[in-house]
Amino acid sequence: MFEAIAFYLFAFLTIVMFFITVTTSQALYALSALAAGMIFISAFFFILGADFLGAVQIIVYTGAVMALYAFGMMFFDSTREVKEKQGNKYIIVGLSTLAAILVVVIFSAPMVSDKIVALYPAIDGVGNTQEVGLVLFTKYLVPFEVAAIMLLVAMVAGIVLAGKKMDLSITLMSDSEIEEQKNKKVLS
Amino acid sequence: MDTAYLIETIIKVVVILLIFSALAGIGTYFERKVLAFMQRRLGPMYVGPYGLLQVAADGIKLFTKEDIIPTNVVRPIFKIAPVITAATAFMAAAAIPFFPQFTLFGYTVHPIVADVNIGILYILGVMAIGLYGPLLGGMASANKFSLLSAARTAAVFISYEVVSGLAILAPIMMVGSLSLIDFNNYQAGGIANWIVWSQPVAFVLFWIAAFAETGRTPFHLIANDHEIIDGFGTEYSGMRWGLFFIGEYANMFFISFVIPLIFLGGYGDGSLLGALGLIAKVAFFFFFFLWTRAAWPDVRPDQLMWLCWKVLMPLAVINVVITGLVMMF
Numbered sequence: 001m002f003e004a005i006a007f008y009l010f011a012f013l014t015i016v017m018f019f020i021t022v023t024t025s026q027a028l029y030a031l032s033a034l035a036a037g038m039i040f041i042s043a044f045f046f047i048l049g050a051d052f053l054g055a056v057q058i059i060v061y062t063g064a065v066m067a068l069y070a071f072g073m074m075f076f077d078s079t080r081e082v083k084e085k086q087g088n089k090y091i092i093v094g095l096s097t098l099a100a101i102l103v104v105v106i107f108s109a110p111m112v113s114d115k116i117v118a119l120y121p122a123i124d125g126v127g128n129t130q131e132v133g134l135v136l137f138t139k140y141l142v143p144f145e146v147a148a149i150m151l152l153v154a155m156v157a158g159i160v161l162a163g164k165k166m167d168l169s170i171t172l173m174s175d176s177e178i179e180e181q182k183n184k185k186v187l188s
Numbered sequence: 189m190d191t192a193y194l195i196e197t198i199i200k201v202v203v204i205l206l207i208f209s210a211l212a213g214i215g216t217y218f219e220r221k222v223l224a225f226m227q228r229r230l231g232p233m234y235v236g237p238y239g240l241l242q243v244a245a246d247g248i249k250l251f252t253k254e255d256i257i258p259t260n261v262v263r264p265i266f267k268i269a270p271v272i273t274a275a276t277a278f279m280a281a282a283a284i285p286f287f288p289q290f291t292l293f294g295y296t297v298h299p300i301v302a303d304v305n306i307g308i309l310y311i312l313g314v315m316a317i318g319l320y321g322p323l324l325g326g327m328a329s330a331n332k333f334s335l336l337s338a339a340r341t342a343a344v345f346i347s348y349e350v351v352s353g354l355a356i357l358a359p360i361m362m363v364g365s366l367s368l369i370d371f372n373n374y375q376a377g378g379i380a381n382w383i384v385w386s387q388p389v390a391f392v393l394f395w396i397a398a399f400a401e402t403g404r405t406p407f408h409l410i411a412n413d414h415e416i417i418d419g420f421g422t423e424y425s426g427m428r429w430g431l432f433f434i435g436e437y438a439n440m441f442f443i444s445f446v447i448p449l450i451f452l453g454g455y456g457d458g459s460l461l462g463a464l465g466l467i468a469k470v471a472f473f474f475f476f477f478l479w480t481r482a483a484w485p486d487v488r489p490d491q492l493m494w495l496c497w498k499v500l501m502p503l504a505v506i507n508v509v510i511t512g513l514v515m516m517f
Contacts, residue, residue, distance in 0.1 A: 022278075028262050028327055035320065051306045058313040060318070063349060069323060070342040073335070127305050129366055171494040 003047055010030045010043040025084055035065040052128040200301050204281055213243040219478050226482035232241070253426035260330035261423065261474035263291060269328060269420075270428045273321030273435030277442065280314040283307035284445050286464070290352035307368045308360070308409030310478035311446060315401060318435060319345045321402075322410050325432070326420035337419030340409050340489050347496035348400035348407075355393035358511040359383050359450055368446070372454035384451040389507045391451045393500055398443045400492065402436060409489050444473035466501050 017037030021030050038061035043055030077081060120135050135145050159166075170178060215242070216234065224231025232239030257266060284307075287299040304310055319341055326338025342353030360366060362383065363374045374379045384391045399408040411419035421429055448454055448469035485496070 039291050055306045055309040055313050065343050171490050
């Protein structure tokens with residue numbers, strides 16, 4: 001019974017949060033609702049007994065949404081509403097409804113036809129973390145490593161793009177040197 | 189899920205909530221007293237003996253003060269931000285074993301609300317959500333100083349989390365579990381078994397990251413009085429402002445529980461002496477938070493990021509690699 005209550009509570013909360021994210025025209029509401037929705041999703045993992053994935057969901061998405069906040073802070077006055085350019089409303093509503101139905105059909109088709117089997121069923125007496133590790137480093141080793149390489153590429157690309165003045169560290173300078181740099185910028 | 193379990197859990201939750209909200213209040217008293225003695229003052233002296241009732245006076249003041257919500261703020265976010273800080277601090281406590289299990293009137297009590305087998309990950313993750321309080325409060329406040337504080341919160345968040353995560357990885361590799369109870373049992377053999385002897389680097393790194401996590405003085409840049417007034421708290425008044433502080437002090441207590449549990453043997457073999465030992469360790473770590481506040485200057489945001497990314501993170505990675513090599517051969 002508790003599982004059912006928890007499931008419906010968090011399902012309702014998650015849907016409301018993502019609805020706010022999509023419909024509101026204020027950056028701060030949208031970001032906060034997004035963060036809350038992402039954190040509420042972790043509840044489903046906890047209900048299903050996948051504690052490790054639940055905790056990872058919390059850690060990853062708090063960090064990710066925090067980075068979004070940083071961008072939101074830079075680009076918008078977050079206390080004011082953003083004026084959105086409204087396109088053709090019918091196309092937007094139609095396409096998003098179609099996409100939502102498609103996603104539901106894709107994920108519910110195997111369940112309806114009863115073809116869903118656990119390829120790697122949970123082993124009794126083995127912890128959650130160990131099970132994730134077992135699957136990750138046997139069956140899914142190649143995708144895992146490819147994902148790692150992609151992240152590495154993205155990191156290197158980010159450093160190259162952002163690192164124009166990497167040799168210049170304000171932290172290691174003395175105050176007089178910082179002043180010198182400032183004056184140089186003013187003069188040039 | 190039987191009724192006894194449910195009642196037991198609810199009682200535990202209420203007890204933890206009451207004890208640590210009270211401790212958070214008393215924590216402010218300790219802080220003022222310790223700071224005062226280190227600066228050769230007396231600190232609070234007038235309310236009650238040695239100023240002990242100052243906490244009650246402050247509480248009454250905070251509770252009865254008018255809750256002002258300024259005109260230009262984003263109302264719902266502004267209202268909920270302090271609640272996030274306080275609530276997540278207490279949510280993190282769900283996976284902390286505060287004491288060894290003991291028997292009360294023939295009923296065995298486990299002083300941990302939920303013994304999830306990923307305890308330490310859960311605690312770090314939920315404590316990290318706590319930084320959303322300062323961030324949201326700062327961004328919703330429509331105040332330039334608050335906005336600066338929110339930006340610094342984001343900077344602190346992305347800097348410290350990598351360090352604390354990587355630092356904790358090496359002990360996790362040794363213990364082979366994420367549950368704090370397993371951590372404690374691993375070190376139950378006595379002082380020689382403490383993880384701090386084999387992982388001194390991880391211990392220091394995690395300790396430093398704990399200061400950033402709770403926003404205490406070397407990394408108190410989120411709400412530095414002399415630079416940005418009170419940062420995210422500038423526009424707050426009354427109990428909403430107080431909630432930020434309950435969250436901060438509760439976080440300090442909980443992280444003071446987590447550090448000894450991971451590195452310093454926790455409650456040891458589970459005897460009364462071990463439990464008292466844990467309390468002593470927690471008291472030391474809490475005192476250390478106050479000590480650093482009296483003894484150290486604050487760092488700048490760029491210095492914090494430089495420290496975390498260029499010094500502590502490489503150290504943590506090297507520590508993890510060396511631990512892996514030692515465990516392999």
